[in-house]
Amino acid sequence: xxxxxxxxxxxxxxxxxxxxxxxxxxxxxxxxxxxxxxxxxxxxxxxxxxxxxxxxxxxxxxxxxxxxxxxxxxxxxxxxxxxxxxxxxxxxxxxxxxxxxxxxxxxxxxxxxxxxxxxxxxxxxxxxxxxxxxxxxxxxxxxxxxxxxxxxxxxxxxxxxxxxxxxxxxxxxxxxxxxxxxxxxxxxxxxxxxxxxxxxxxxxxxxxxxxxxxxxxxxxxxxxxxxxxxxxxxxxxxxxxxxxxxxxxxxxxxxxxxxxxxxxxxxxxxxxxxxxxxxxxx
Numbered sequence: 001x002x003x004x005x006x007x008x009x010x011x012x013x014x015x016x017x018x019x020x021x022x023x024x025x026x027x028x029x030x031x032x033x034x035x036x037x038x039x040x041x042x043x044x045x046x047x048x049x050x051x052x053x054x055x056x057x058x059x060x061x062x063x064x065x066x067x068x069x070x071x072x073x074x075x076x077x078x079x080x081x082x083x084x085x086x087x088x089x090x091x092x093x094x095x096x097x098x099x100x101x102x103x104x105x106x107x108x109x110x111x112x113x114x115x116x117x118x119x120x121x122x123x124x125x126x127x128x129x130x131x132x133x134x135x136x137x138x139x140x141x142x143x144x145x146x147x148x149x150x151x152x153x154x155x156x157x158x159x160x161x162x163x164x165x166x167x168x169x170x171x172x173x174x175x176x177x178x179x180x181x182x183x184x185x186x187x188x189x190x191x192x193x194x195x196x197x198x199x200x201x202x203x204x205x206x207x208x209x210x211x212x213x214x215x216x217x218x219x220x221x222x223x224x225x226x227x228x229x230x231x232x233x234x235x236x237x238x239x240x241x242x243x244x245x246x247x248x249x250x251x252x253x254x255x256x257x258x259x260x261x262x263x264x265x266x267x268x269x270x271x272x273x274x275x276x277x278x279x280x281x282x
Contacts, residue, residue: 032081039088042097056134059115060092061141073149126172154187175222182209
């Protein structure tokens with residue numbers, strides 16, 4: 001089959017046009033990104049105390065808009081770079097365990113349990129209470145966990161945490177939806193890009209969040225405790241020996257025996273060596 005000359009010319013022109021076309025402009029590069037992993041300390045072992053009531057602590061639901069990162073901030077020594085903060089451990093597991101430590105401090109036994117779907121209540125709650133022989137159950141959700149560092153005067157670092165705790169009694173009845181919230185800001189200056197300082201600020205905020213819940217009379221009332229009882233237990237000091245009666249003198253500590261005396265003085269080894277060298281035959 002013969003191809004018309006005009007058609008061949010068109011193909012050549014199109015090919016030349018494609019070859020000589022300028023390349024597309026390069027895409028502008030974004031700022032360099034550095035990933036920093038933050039960790040909240042928590043305990044994972046809670047030995048039982050005989051006779052204490054038990055709280056079943058469920059894994060929380062995660063209702064955060066962004067779950068991959070918890071915020072961003074500057075990089076030390078590089079103002080053009082950006083730090084992305086992420087959590088080492090799942091906050092929906094961490095927060096209940098931090099709460100568990102505080103519940104132990106006021107006399108409860110605690111048992112971690114699986115997450116309950118929302119809405120909660122009724123038979124799913126009663127089934128977990130039966131399974132773990134619990135007296136109370138706490139579920140809920142993580143609503144916000146944000147860490148942001150900003151440039152400017154003092155280089156402020158913001159931490160915002162919001163957790164909802166759902167408290168149920170032994171019958172599976174909802175006692176209360178408790179809103180636990182904590183917002184902190186610190187001026188870290190040159191340390192605003194230091195991951196250790198950021199992590200310490202986050203840890204303080206989480207500890208304050210959980211401690212404020214345990215010390216809140218409304219939260220404590222849902223667990224059938226009295227605020228004064230909780231305050232006394234959390235401020236308990238080590239037991240000191242009782243004071244002796246007024247008419248009884250304290251036992252005296254016997255004095256240590258005197259070291260035995262010797263009449264002969266100990267020989268001076270250095271003096272004897274010097275004398276031996278001086279009198280040695282030449």
